[in-house]
Amino acid sequence: MKGVIMIIDGMADRPHEKLSGKTPLEAAETPNMDRIAESGVNGIMDPIKPGVRAGSDTSHLSILGYDPYSVYTGRGPFEAAGVGVDVKPGDIAFRCNFATADENLVITDRRAGRIRSGTSEIARTINSMEIEGFEDVEIIFRESTGHRAVLVLRGPDLADSVSDADPKSEGKPPKKVKSTDGSPESMRTAEILNMIVERSYEVLKDHPVNLKRISEGEAPANIILPRGAGAVPDVEKFQTRYGIRAACIAETGLIKGIGNLTGMDVIDVEGATGGIDTDLDGIREAIISTLNDDYDFLLINIDGADEAGHDGDLEGKLEFIEKVDAMLGDMPEMDDVCFILTADHSTPVSVMDHTGDPVPIVITGPGVRVDGVKSFGERAAAAGGLCRIRGSDIMDILLDLMNKKDKFGA
Numbered sequence: 001m002k003g004v005i006m007i008i009d010g011m012a013d014r015p016h017e018k019l020s021g022k023t024p025l026e027a028a029e030t031p032n033m034d035r036i037a038e039s040g041v042n043g044i045m046d047p048i049k050p051g052v053r054a055g056s057d058t059s060h061l062s063i064l065g066y067d068p069y070s071v072y073t074g075r076g077p078f079e080a081a082g083v084g085v086d087v088k089p090g091d092i093a094f095r096c097n098f099a100t101a102d103e104n105l106v107i108t109d110r111r112a113g114r115i116r117s118g119t120s121e122i123a124r125t126i127n128s129m130e131i132e133g134f135e136d137v138e139i140i141f142r143e144s145t146g147h148r149a150v151l152v153l154r155g156p157d158l159a160d161s162v163s164d165a166d167p168k169s170e171g172k173p174p175k176k177v178k179s180t181d182g183s184p185e186s187m188r189t190a191e192i193l194n195m196i197v198e199r200s201y202e203v204l205k206d207h208p209v210n211l212k213r214i215s216e217g218e219a220p221a222n223i224i225l226p227r228g229a230g231a232v233p234d235v236e237k238f239q240t241r242y243g244i245r246a247a248c249i250a251e252t253g254l255i256k257g258i259g260n261l262t263g264m265d266v267i268d269v270e271g272a273t274g275g276i277d278t279d280l281d282g283i284r285e286a287i288i289s290t291l292n293d294d295y296d297f298l299l300i301n302i303d304g305a306d307e308a309g310h311d312g313d314l315e316g317k318l319e320f321i322e323k324v325d326a327m328l329g330d331m332p333e334m335d336d337v338c339f340i341l342t343a344d345h346s347t348p349v350s351v352m353d354h355t356g357d358p359v360p361i362v363i364t365g366p367g368v369r370v371d372g373v374k375s376f377g378e379r380a381a382a383a384g385g386l387c388r389i390r391g392s393d394i395m396d397i398l399l400d401l402m403n404k405k406d407k408f409g410a
């Protein structure tokens with residue numbers, strides 16, 4: 001028996017007035033998700049615990065059975081691992097946004113128009129930057145998915161106890177990065193970061209990629225906003241932890257990085273953009289071929305609903321949920337598979353960020369005690385046989401259904 005966890009990133013939402021009080025998932029036409037709900041056991045799931053606003057990273061760690069409060073050192077090292085930067089002990093890694101600033105360094109678009117092309121050329125320019133007075137610190141900068149990027153600082157006397165530069169909203173300048181513990185290393189790291197943010201605008205404002213973007217009416221990616229500082233985390237390999245061989249199909253560097261750092265085989269999918277324009281057929285084909293390989297476990301993350309949520313794009317989120325549902329309808333019957341469909345957190349279009357609302361979860365497969373739930377949605381699921389569980393319960397439940405769980409006791 002194989003185990004599959006399909007996470008529709010940010011899919012869960014809140015009741016919306018334009019949907020007569022339904023959530024996008026409840027309002028969308030989802031015959032296939034409903035069929036799965038009807039053939040499985042349903043519930044609602046707090047990725048970490050009730051009311052905690054989980055990030056994609058801490059949520060996935062929890063769902064995979066890792067304690068995020070123990071293993072999570074920050075988003076940076078996971079994002080870095082996802083784009084092939086081998087973060088070493090002593091390195092400090094950051095997730096970054098390609099963003100747009102005006103001549104006063106006020107951020108006018110935190111995501112540079114959700115830039116999709118030209119970021120590797122921009123990354124090359126950032127990599128060539130020298131920071132005066134800190135020549136002993138190597139800058140490693142790599143584009144990730146879309147507007148996302150990775151910065152790794154490699155050198156002596158660095159620390160991850162620093163704040164973010166991302167102001168998290170437009171109309172403000174980048175936040176001054178500060179030490180959070182007063183250590184000399186973190187103060188040195190903060191100084192380097194503030195110089196990198198300022199220098200990035202100088203070297204990018206007239207970059208050919210940006211001049212072309214401006215000429216085409218697109219927001220230039222003329223500044224980088226580091227956030228999520230972290231040192232390399234110590235994460236037990238998934239195969240060591242559970243004794244099963246795992247693969248990961250994900251669109252964003254972050255989730256690829258979680259797959260990478262937990263020792264999963266990360267399967268790249270051509271055309272997977274992480275947005276609502278992603279190639280769901282390509283993802284479906286990759287799922288099918290990976291399930292035909294000799295993996296015991298497959299983690300799938302599809303990101304477009306989260307992006308629509310962050311953009312406040314109600315129509316986009318509805319349509320994308322229906323596209324994912326259609327993709328599920330095109331999947332072949334999976335007999336010897338315990339399949340879990342859920343989300344990693346709620347990203348309500350009315351909030352445009354993650355919230356702590358529990359997400360719906362359904363489990364189908366041999367031995368599942370099918371309940372009476374007839375549709376897949378945040379409120380329908382609450383009436384199901386799983387009742388309310390936490391992300392940290394999922395691997396235990398899944399391994400038990402896969403008959404791979406050791407007995408606790410005699």
Ligand SMILES: O=C(O)[C@H](O)COP(=O)(O)O
Binds near residue numbers: 056097111148306310
């Ligand atoms: O999608 C992501 O990477 C995060 O969930 C949010 O990133 P953002 O703040 O750049 O939208």
Ligand SMILES: [Mg+2]
Binds near residue numbers: 009010056057344345
């Ligand atoms: Mg997420």
